[in-house]
Amino acid sequence: MIVKKRYVAVIGPTASGKSDLAMKLAKHYNGELVNCDSVQIYRGFDIGSAKPTSDEQAEVPHHLIDILDWNEDFDARSFARVAEDAIAAIEARGRMPIVVGGTGLYLRALWQDGFHDLPKDVALRAELSTYPLERLRLELDRLDPKRSSEIHDNDRFRLQRALEVATLLGHSVKNLPPPESRQAECLVIAMPNDRTELQKRIKQRSRNMMEKGLIQEVEGLLAQGVSADCKPMQSIGYREVVMYLKGEIDRAQLEEAIIITTRQYAKRQNTLFRKVAHDLQWSAESAISDLNGW
Numbered sequence: 377m378i379v380k381k382r383y384v385a386v387i388g389p390t391a392s393g394k395s396d397l398a399m400k401l402a403k404h405y406n407g408e409l410v411n412c413d414s415v416q417i418y419r420g421f422d423i424g425s426a427k428p429t430s431d432e433q434a435e436v437p438h439h440l441i442d443i444l445d446w447n448e449d450f451d452a453r454s455f456a457r458v459a460e461d462a463i464a465a466i467e468a469r470g471r472m473p474i475v476v477g478g479t480g481l482y483l484r485a486l487w488q489d490g491f492h493d494l495p496k497d498v499a500l501r502a503e504l505s506t507y508p509l510e511r512l513r514l515e516l517d518r519l520d521p522k523r524s525s526e527i528h529d530n531d532r533f534r535l536q537r538a539l540e541v542a543t544l545l546g547h548s549v550k551n552l553p554p555p556e557s558r559q560a561e562c563l564v565i566a567m568p569n570d571r572t573e574l575q576k577r578i579k580q581r582s583r584n585m586m587e588k589g590l591i592q593e594v595e596g597l598l599a600q601g602v603s604a605d606c607k608p609m610q611s612i613g614y615r616e617v618v619m620y621l622k623g624e625i626d627r628a629q630l631e632e633a634i635i636i637t638t639r640q641y642a643k644r645q646n647t648l649f650r651k652v653a654h655d656l657q658w659s660a661e662s663a664i665s666d667l668n669g670w
Contacts, residue, residue, distance in 0.1 A: 381563035388567025389642035391577040398476035402661035411462040412477025424613035452485035487559040566654035
């Protein structure tokens, strides 16, 4: 392999073209892709997560796709373990591991970049599950306002987990000393961040999902017994379709709600990824050969 780093990571906000670039790199450098998207890991959640098609997965090996059912427990620490195993196995085959996806928390866990093995308490978790969203927000604002500001109002899972951690620690997770980072093992490629172009891509992507049958996908999942309150169903696109099916928004509002929420998510991703040191900034003028020698 020409690339000298242990593996490559393609980072950037949703709809920025990460997957397309990762596919090109994999074909050029005899690579295999390691998914770093927190929804694509779930079986059945295909359209709303922009999961690679069966043809794409047949063309280039993909890992950590469809590894969980909707009700299985999984967190960033779990991701770090299975991703490290996948990277090591790809290395052993003499191929290039390419990590691709926009879940920043997963990347931080893989790199141990300010990421800690945080405490858990089953009894406390059960108690917090009875709290309404408003109470979770108020309690987290009091115990860890910095972390609270990073979580969407409707993201019950992350609000509850953050409150569990803050309660057990007795202070903000931000007060913990940073562990040693392993990011240096990785060649980080950052996708372009043109706001106008990204908004166009988000709008088109949202429309494509609707045309491909996102509503029907959610209806099918619910009919199979998938809970509307489960973790993957709280992700962008799925949450809004559930609201539509419940009659909380109409069809005309649905697509716009997905676009707006996706833009908000992309903005949060950009805030996170701006803090991540990268080796290369990809652009329209970039060439695959620019990676040679890293």
